[in-house]
Amino acid sequence: MPPAPQSCPPAIGAVIYPPGKPPEALLARFAAQLTERGFRLGGLLQDTLRDASGRKTNMTVTEIDTGRKLSIGQSLGKDAKSCILDSQALAEASGSVRRAIESHADLLFINKFSKSEMEGEGLAGDMLAAVAEGVPVLTAVPGVLIEEWTAFTGGQTELIAPSLAALWRWWGPERLYADLANGVEDAPVKRVVVGLNWTMVETETGLGLAQTPERGTPGCNAAPDAGRRSEAGLKALAGLVHSTNAFDQALGMAACNAHYNRFDLDLPDGNGLESFGVKGGGTVVIGAFPGIAERLPGAKVIDRKPGPGQYPEAATEWLLPAAEAVIMTASTLANRSAPRLLRLARFARVAMVGPGAPLTDRLTSYGIEVSSGLIATDPDGMARAVTEGGGAKDLKRHGRQATIRRAAP
Incomplete structure (x- = not known):
């Protein structure tokens, strides 16, 4: 399938929560997971402190970039039913927000949207500044302020249920x-081979494959450093997934797979086509x-070239949302159509199948329950097959099919 334009979710995500149940622990957990995945985060995470009776006694925020914890609550005395926001303390804490904007963080956390922001105070200006700079924002909004929040954002927001799965759906497969x-x-990279049908990257510990884009595909340009690609380290080659050159994107995917589809990977055999056992038209x-x-x-x-009884690409728009199970060729990763397809198939169980499927549990956060790819057993034979324009069946002679599944909850 041809490359599809990437469309990320609205730049401001809002976790909506009921009275007395702010999603502070949830946001902290999501931030920890993204940090562990290597994303650059900034901003503030809030923690509300309460006494044994449930009375709010203080509010603190933690600067994500420094780990510094600051009190932003102002006590009204022991007889007060709650504490109030200390605007001056919040202004001091906003330095973390501005640093995230200046560094173009991957995601900016704003502790919450409250009446202060509704009135244009607090961190309201920082949120709008972040969006203007192209920095996505995630915050928490009380359910009673949904109308005010929608007015504040001009409707350019996504309301998110207070769950980790919902947060990952908002984060989106475009970031896969x-x-x-x-x-x-x-x-170190031992070998790079770009064949008619497949692109291959090999290291001492693994070999990765990705489908080579057809010549004439928009964005396909000759590599300016052909003959020296293997001189770059694996990390640099993997970074080519962000390139606008379709050939480089495929090389980047192959480099990623060289890391994940290691020779010593201990996974069960299987090709993934019969992953879910869904009968009839549900697949x-x-x-x-x-x-x-x-x-x-x-x-x-x-298929892009449908045969008898098959459907054209346009059918994804109405078939995927109603599917029980979706088996997706891993070539959709290389040609960049995977994010759009994953959004359409968000209600289905999804398996990614093919020589270019990464064997990593990182996929599961984006809705891919099963990934079935290829582990090379004969790197030299694989390189010959790629060089000579071999297809998927030729590659399989020089490797074994293996499958990784999402762990049971």
């Missing part, structure tokens, strides 16, 4: 490429896998 590249450890398959009609009778097959 950055996530994969972030996890790659640097290593939608992206890509005309050989023998798919026999292996998954009744499945709806979508």
Whole structure:
């Protein structure tokens, strides 16, 4: 399928919460997961302190970039039912927010949207400044202030349920490429091969594949440093997933897979096509896998060049949202159509299948339950097959198919 334009979710996400149940621990957990994945975060995380009776006694914020904790609550005395916001203390804490904007952080956390922001005070100006600079913002909004929040953002926001799964859905599969590249450890590159059908990157510990884009695909340009690509480290090659050159994007995906699909990876064999056992028309398959009609009778097959009984690419718009299970060729990662397809298939169980599928649990956060890829067992044979224009069946002679599944909750 051809590359699809990437559309990220609205720049401001708001976790909506009921009275007395601010999602502070949830946001802290999400921030910790993103940090562990290598994303650059900034801003403030709030912690509300209460006494044994449940009375609010103080509010603190933690600067994500420094770890410094600041009190932003102002006590009204022991007989008061609560504490109030200390505007001066919040102004001091806002330095962390401004640093995140200046450094163009991957995500800015604003502790909450309250009456202060509703009136244009507090961190209201910082939120709008972040959006103007292209920095996505995540905050918490009390349910009683939804109308005020919508007016403040002009409706350019996404309301998020207070759950980790909902936060990852908002974060979006468009960021899957950055996530994969972030996890790659640097290593010397032994060999880079760009064949007619497949691109290959090899290191001492692994070999990765990605489908080579067809010549003439928009964005395909000759590599300015051809013949020296292997001189770059694996981390640098993986960073090419962010390139606007389709050939470089494929090389970046192959480099990512060289890290994740290691020779010593201990995973069960399997090709993933029969991952879910969904019968009949409940399964939608992206890509005309050989023998798919026999292996998954009744499945709806979508392909860029549909054969008899198959559907054209446009059918993804109405077939994927209603599917129970989706089997997706891993070539959708290389050609950048995967994020759009994953959003359409957000209600289905999804398996990614093919030589270019990364064998990593990083995929599960983006809705991919099963990833079934290739682990090379004969790197030299694999390189010959790629060089000579081999297809997927030729590659499989020089590797074994392995599958990684999302762990049970």
